[in-house]
Amino acid sequence: MGLIFKWLLRLFMLLSLLAALAVTAVYYLASRSLVDYEADYTVPAITGPVEIIRTNSGVPHIFADADEDVYYGLGFAHAQDRLWQMVMLRRTAQGRLSEIFGERTLNVDKLIRRLDLYGLAQRSVSAQDAETKSALEAYSAGVNAWLRIVNEDALGRGAPEFFVFSPKIAPWQPADSIAVIKIMALQLSGHLEEEVVRARASLLLQPERVRDLLPDTPGQGIAALDYAAMMQGLGLPRYAANTSGPKDPLSPFPERELAGASNAFAAAPERSAAGGTLLANDPHLGLSAPSIWYLARLDLSSGGVIGGTIPGMPVVLTGRSDKVGWGLTTAYVDDQDLFIEKLNPENANEYLTPDGYKPFRTAQSIIEIKDAPSQTINMRWTENGPILPETHYNLGTITPLGHEAALSWTMLTDKDTSIQAALKLMRASTTEEVIAAAVDYVAPAQNLTIVDQDGIALKTIGHVPRRHPAHQSRGRIPSQGWLAQNRWLGVMPYASNPEFTRPAGGILGNTNNKVIERPFPDHVSYTYGDTQRVQRWRRLMLNRQVHTRDSFVEAQLDTVSFTARAMLPLIAADLWFTGEAAPEGTPERLRQQALEIMAQWNGEMSEHLPEPLIYAAWLRALQSRLIRDELGPLESEFTHVEPLFLERVFRDADGAGVWCDILQSAPVETCTDISRLALDDALVWLSEKYGPAIESWRWGDAHEATHDHQVLGKIPLLSAVVNIRQSTSGGDNTLMRGRTSGSGPEPFQNVHAAGYRGVYDFADPDSSLFVMATGQSGHPLSRHYDDLGVLWRRGEYIPMSLDPELARAGSVGTITLTPASE
Structure with a gap:
């Protein structure tokens, strides 16, 4: 027995040693x-x-005599800190x-190829002016310089992920940067x-009920359109149920x-306590590690620029210079139209x-697949655009037989x-410029x-389609592609x-x-990304005669839900302080x-309450009870609560109270009945998940x-x-927005939020602040992988200064790039 124990002990020690060696080897290679x-x-x-001075937070300040060399330095810094992320963005666009993930991403690749994103990016290079081409080429050269150093000095393939997936990295090209912005689109x-x-909703519901479920953003506009009537005589859709699987x-x-959200707001000098313009911006995207954002300062010949960049592009997308500040919010311009194209039966x-x-314009594309044979896809385009696969966004559910979308x-x-x-x-010096x-x-x-030194402005940028006044659907639902009045007439x-x-x-300001x-047709859109946050923002802005940097920070971090304040009195109007006394442990109690x-x-949507x-x-339970019997499988498309829908139902606007009656049941349920049942549903779910004690x-x-x-x-x-x-x-509708997942076992996880926050005060520019949601580095072993995320979570910021001496004084390291002798 003792001999067996002795050998088991030896075996355990050997396995422990091998595990320790394996961990050490992995750490060494990754580090x-x-x-x-x-x-x-x-x-x-x-x-x-070129000098790349990194501050204690890992933010690079890039100095050089020529602008092209500054862009080179940014490409070098991006590649150092976010190489894997950049390669993934490029692979996605291509x-x-x-090639590295196998069949799990095949449908994504097929759709991207059909859109021809990378081909469009390649052809767009020739459309840039000479200065832009120089910037893109310099940036690409900076990325490629770091790739050469990684290979020559055996620097762990540039990122730990390349030990798990293909280490082959093609040189960066100007088209790659243009492709990245297309991925953002x-x-x-x-x-x-x-x-x-x-x-799909119009195939199930009467037009007035579509108006309830998918309400227009308040203001004049078309409420609903009858898709079945428009497509009458064309045949039935190919499928009756959802065909798309879970999103990868x-x-x-x-x-x-x-699909995108953000906040941006500005105050003119007369509304600023310090007498300078103020600007706050927090663009929202899906959360990830690392964040899509990367902080950087560029010292250009026109002056310093600092703010949020996206690795892969040589631009500060949101930030400030000495003279101007700018912020971005998604405009929700209706810039997409689906067309039902009729095939020739012969x-x-x-x-x-x-x-x-x-004839269709056609092309073939070969997709290489890891551990599987390659596939060749046939791509087709009409005069309206690329043909999309019928499984994408459940297009098969609304496409008649003999037609394509x-x-x-x-x-x-x-x-x-x-x-x-x-x-x-980045080189502009006034709002007009x-x-x-x-x-x-x-x-x-x-x-x-x-904002500039003495004024503020808001401008919608980007192409807005020009539609014919007689357009069948006005861009609200898919229309017949063979009718001239449905086709775009260029851009506005x-x-x-x-x-x-x-x-x-x-x-x-704008909150989407x-x-x-x-x-119509001079409209921008019928639906927008927000009808709720703007109400709280308006109140915070009007509550003060003058604003400060701190009041803008306070607004940016505000967690009070206008929606909760508006909805609870409606849905609980007949429930407050009513009912018989109930014993402990009962659902009634x-x-x-x-x-x-x-x-x-x-x-207040406080995490502690x-x-x-x-x-x-x-x-969530209330909306589900209201729509599940009418919509069937289509209910799965409504993963988030629509406040305007609930308001219409509980105010019985245009008869919307009919949603409260359960079609399959004999009694006629009231909205009070459904509200009470939904509350009980929610409490049962919460008790099972978090325990029976509400106070915990x-x-x-x-x-x-x-x-x-x-x-x-x-x-x-x-x-x-x-x-x-x-x-x-x-939460979903607060200014400090944390959009929930809406589905799965954890429907309230925060999956979409402000990855970047910036507040710029032009009375004292060096007191401006910014922060991002994770850290500058994409390397999990770096201290800069999550250091800024700690501040982000607490609602704290770091300074935003364009003073070179402050950057050097707070430096934790300087990388110097010296020209190679020819």
């Missing part, structure tokens, strides 16, 4: 790609020395994910899916209700146009000069909030895009809300407890920010290293 921020390199393709556009869902984390296509290679049948989209152009506009913007520079911007459409003049300069009230009301604490709640959790679960429930336990690594985040053990999870306040 080889950690960046040394104090180093000198001799590199080609620069005209003079439709080449399946994908992530910020949702009108395509909105058209499909509206069409690597897919750049957003969920319908996660020749399926032709489709109907206003001038008769014409094609997409028109402003982003699908081979003359995309959006980066050219961004580079010009910024607006003039943005004329070259194409997509994704944005509201650009601008840039001067007609909404513009507000130096308003009399001295305050401008509707900014202007104009009749639990309901009474919940209603008592909710009656005293001020709507139970009320936000009860409120969120109640409204916490919103932050459910509303956890999920900064997950897109690839390694699902691997056991590794996930604990690469994923960043944080308890957070806020």
Whole structure:
């Protein structure tokens, strides 16, 4: 027995030693790609020395005599800190994910290839002016310089992920940077899916009920359209139920209700306590580790620029210079239209146009797939745009037999000069110059909030489609592609895009809300990303005669839900303090407890309180009870509560109270009945998940920010290293927005929020502040992988200074690039 124990002990010690050696080897290989921020390199393709000074937060301040060398330095810094992220963005745009991930990403690659994103980016290079081409080439050269150093010095393949996946990295090219902005357009556009869902709803519901479920943003506009009537006689859709599966984390296509959101607001000098203009901006995107954002300062010949960049592009997308500041919010311009194209029954290679049948433009593309044979796909285009696969966004559910769906989209152009506009913007010195520079911007459409030394402005930038006044659906649902009146007539003049300069009230802002009301076809959109946050923002702005940097920070971090304050009195009007006394442990008693604490709640979505959790679960259960019997499988498309829908139902607007009656039951249920049942549903779910004691429930336990690594985040053990999870306040409709996932076992996880926050005070520019949601580095072993995320979660910031001496004084390392002798 002793001998067996002795050998078992030896075996255990041997296995422990081997495990320790394996961990040590993995750590050594991974740590080889950690960046040394104090180093000198001799590199080609620069005209003079370049300094990359990194502050204690890992923010690079890049100095050089020539602008092209500054862009070179930014490419070098981006590649050092975010090489894997850049390669993934490029692979996504090229439709080449399946080469390393296999069949799981095949559908993503197929769709990207059909859109021809990378081909459009390649052809757009020739559309740039000479200065932009020089900047793109210099940036690419900087990225490639770091790639050469990684290979020559064996620096761990540049990132730990390349030990798990293919280490082959092609040189960076100017087209790659243009492709990245096209990926951003994908992530910020949702009108395509909105058209499909509206069409599917109109196949099930009467027009007035579609108006309830998918309400227009308040203001005049079309309420609903009858898709079945428009397509009458064309045949039935191919499928009757959902055909798309769960969204892969690597897919750049957003969920319908996660298509982009942001806040930006500005105050003129007369509304500023210190007498200088103020600007705050927090663009919202899907959370990830690392964040999509990267902080940087560029010392250009026109002056210093600092703010948020996206690795892969040589531009500061949101930030400030000494003279101007600018912020971005998604404009929700209706820049996508679906067209139902009729096939020639005698020749399926032709489709109907206003001038008769014409052949599709076609091409083939080969997709290489890891561990599987390659596939060749046939790509087709009509005059309206690319033909999309029938499974994408459930297009098969609304496409008649003998027809195909094609997409028109402003982003699908081979003359995309959006980066050219961004580079010009960085050199502007007044709001007028910024607006003039943005004329070259194409997509994704944005509201650009601008301040200079003495004025403020807001301009919608990006191409807005020009539609015929007699358009069948006005862009609301798919229309017949062979009718001339449905086709786009080009784009609207840039001067007609909404513009507000130096308003009399001295305050401008946008929370993705509707900014202007104009009749079709001069409208911007019928649906927007916000009808709720703007109400709270307006109150905070009007509560003060003058604002300060701190009041803008306070607004940016505000967690009070206007929606909760407005909805609870409606849905609980007949429930407050009613009902018989109930004993402990009964559902009735639990309901009474919940209603008592909710009656005293001020709507603050604090992570430390139970009320936000009860409120969120109640409204979610309520909407589900209202729509599930009418919509059937289509209910799965409505993952988030629509406040305007609930308001219409509980106010019985145009008979919307009929939603409260359950069709399959004999009794006629009232809205009070459904509200009470939904509250009980929510309380049962919460009790099972978080225990029976209401006082122990916490919103932050459910509303956890999920900064997950897109690839390694699902691997056991590794996930604990690469994923960043944080308890957070806020919610779907608060200014400090934390959009919930809306589905799955954790429907209230915070998955879409402000990855960047900036507040710029032009009375004292060096007191300006910014922060990002994770850290500068994409390397999990770096201290800069999550250091800024700690501040972000607490609502704290770091200084934003353009003073070179302050950058040098706070430096933790300087990388010097010296030109190689020829």
